[in-house]
Amino acid sequence: MKKNIILYLLMIVCLFSLVVNAADKIVLNYWTHTDDNRTLIENRYIKEFEEKYPNVEIRRVVNEASKMGDLVLTAFSANNGPDVFNLPIEQEYGYMINGRVAPVDFRALGYSSFDELKKNYMENTFGPVTMDGNIYGLPLELTNWAIFINKKVFRDAGLDPEKDFPKTWEDMVNISEKLVLRDGEIITRRGFDFRYPYYLVSFLPMVQQLGGDLLSPDGKTAIVNDEAWIKALKFIKDWGPHGKNLGSPTYVNARKTFNKDNNDIAMCLSGLYQEGRLRDDNPDFYNSGEWMVVPFPVFENAKNNLAAAYYGHYLMVNSQISNEKQEMAWKFIDYMLSHPVEYLKKVNIVQPTQDLIESKAFKNMPYSNVFMEDLARAKPVFLHQNGYQFERYIKEAIESVMLQGTSVDGALKYLGLSIQEVLDEEY
Incomplete structure (x- = not known):
C-alpha cells in the first residue's frame, strides 16, 4: 500500500512537471516566403537554435511571395499575426506606422545601442525601418533588380548579346521585337517581360526617370507630372497585347521561366538571388557562360538616371x-x-553587413558589380503607410491599359482620383 502511494505521488509530480514545462515552452510562429534554398539552411538554423534553447519551438510557415502580403494583413486584422515575419519593406511600412511591430531589442542582440548595431551595416540600411529613434527590423536581404540575358536566344535572333543588349527602354522594344516568336497572337518566345505586379520597384522608377512621381514632396497630392505618367503608361500599353504584343501579366513570370533555358524568354528582371536559383535549377546553364547581367535601362532623354528601386x-x-x-x-x-x-553562397541574397560587402565571397559573385553599380543610382522603394494599397491602384491602371484597352488618360485620371481619395482621408 505504501509503495502504491509513493508511485502515485511520483506520477503526480511527473504530470505536474510536464504541465509546468509545457506552460514554460515558448512557441514562435515564423512566416516567410517560398525559397527552397533558404528553407534548407533555415530549417537547420531552427534546429540548432532549439537545441540551444530547449524551451523554444519555432514553427516556420512558408507561402508564395505574391500571397504573403494579403495573408499577413488578414492575420493582423484578426489580431492573430505571426510572431516573426518578413515582407518587402513597402508592405511592412504600414505595420510600423500603426504600431503593430516591436522595435529591435538591441540588448538581446548583444549591442549597447542602435548606433553600435548600425555600424555593422551599409549606410542607410536602416533608413526605411527607422522611426522615432527606433529601428523596427533587421534585413533578411537588401535587393535590387537588373536585367538577366540568355545569350543563346540573342544569337538565335542574329543579335550579339555583348553589344546589342538594351541600354534604353526604346532599345528594349526594338530588341524584343527581333527576339519575340508567336503562334498567331500567342507569344511562344518573349524578348523581355516586366515583373508584374511589383510596380513600386520597377514601374515607378520608370516614371521617375521621366520626371514624374507618385506623390508631391509634402505627400498631400497624388500624381506629379502627368506627362511623365502618360508616357510611361503608353509605353506599357504598347508593350501589351493591344499594342506590339511583346508581353503581358497573363504569361508566366519571366523570372520563373528564365532558368529553364527552353528558348521562351531572352531577358528577365531579377535580383542577385536569381543566380542561386539558376545554379540549382539548371546547373548546366549556370556553368555554361551563356547568361549575363546588365544594368536597368533608362528612357532616351530621361531627366533622371535611375535604376530599379532597391528594397529590403x-x-x-x-x-x-x-x-x-x-x-x-x-x-x-x-x-x-x-x-x-x-x-549569400546558398541563396544569393545579400544581408548588407560591412564585412559581407567587402568580402571576397561577395566580390567573386558573377555580376555583383552590376548590382552594386545600379544600387548607387537607385532610390529606396516608395514608402507610405498606404503604399500597399497604392501599388494595387497602379496595378489596376497598368492592367486596364494593357488588357482592357482603357485609354491612358482615363487610367491615369482614375489612378490619381483613387490615390487622392486615400490622401484626403489622412489630412
Whole structure:
C-alpha cells in the first residue's frame, strides 16, 4: 500500500512537471516566403537554435511571395499575426506606422545601442525601418533588380548579346521585337517581360526617370507630372497585347521561366538571388557562360538616371506578443542572420553587413558589380503607410491599359482620383 502511494505521488509530480514545462515552452510562429534554398539552411538554423534553447519551438510557415502580403494583413486584422515575419519593406511600412511591430531589442542582440548595431551595416540600411529613434527590423536581404540575358536566344535572333543588349527602354522594344516568336497572337518566345505586379520597384522608377512621381514632396497630392505618367503608361500599353504584343501579366513570370533555358524568354528582371536559383535549377546553364547581367535601362532623354528601386525584406516582430517572446524572437532572428556568407553562397541574397560587402565571397559573385553599380543610382522603394494599397491602384491602371484597352488618360485620371481619395482621408 505504501509503495502504491509513493508511485502515485511520483506520477503526480511527473504530470505536474510536464504541465509546468509545457506552460514554460515558448512557441514562435515564423512566416516567410517560398525559397527552397533558404528553407534548407533555415530549417537547420531552427534546429540548432532549439537545441540551444530547449524551451523554444519555432514553427516556420512558408507561402508564395505574391500571397504573403494579403495573408499577413488578414492575420493582423484578426489580431492573430505571426510572431516573426518578413515582407518587402513597402508592405511592412504600414505595420510600423500603426504600431503593430516591436522595435529591435538591441540588448538581446548583444549591442549597447542602435548606433553600435548600425555600424555593422551599409549606410542607410536602416533608413526605411527607422522611426522615432527606433529601428523596427533587421534585413533578411537588401535587393535590387537588373536585367538577366540568355545569350543563346540573342544569337538565335542574329543579335550579339555583348553589344546589342538594351541600354534604353526604346532599345528594349526594338530588341524584343527581333527576339519575340508567336503562334498567331500567342507569344511562344518573349524578348523581355516586366515583373508584374511589383510596380513600386520597377514601374515607378520608370516614371521617375521621366520626371514624374507618385506623390508631391509634402505627400498631400497624388500624381506629379502627368506627362511623365502618360508616357510611361503608353509605353506599357504598347508593350501589351493591344499594342506590339511583346508581353503581358497573363504569361508566366519571366523570372520563373528564365532558368529553364527552353528558348521562351531572352531577358528577365531579377535580383542577385536569381543566380542561386539558376545554379540549382539548371546547373548546366549556370556553368555554361551563356547568361549575363546588365544594368536597368533608362528612357532616351530621361531627366533622371535611375535604376530599379532597391528594397529590403526585413525580419520583424509582432508587438502584441509578450516581452519574453519578443526578446526570444530577436535572439532567433539574430541567430539566423549570423550566417550572412552562407545566405549569400546558398541563396544569393545579400544581408548588407560591412564585412559581407567587402568580402571576397561577395566580390567573386558573377555580376555583383552590376548590382552594386545600379544600387548607387537607385532610390529606396516608395514608402507610405498606404503604399500597399497604392501599388494595387497602379496595378489596376497598368492592367486596364494593357488588357482592357482603357485609354491612358482615363487610367491615369482614375489612378490619381483613387490615390487622392486615400490622401484626403489622412489630412
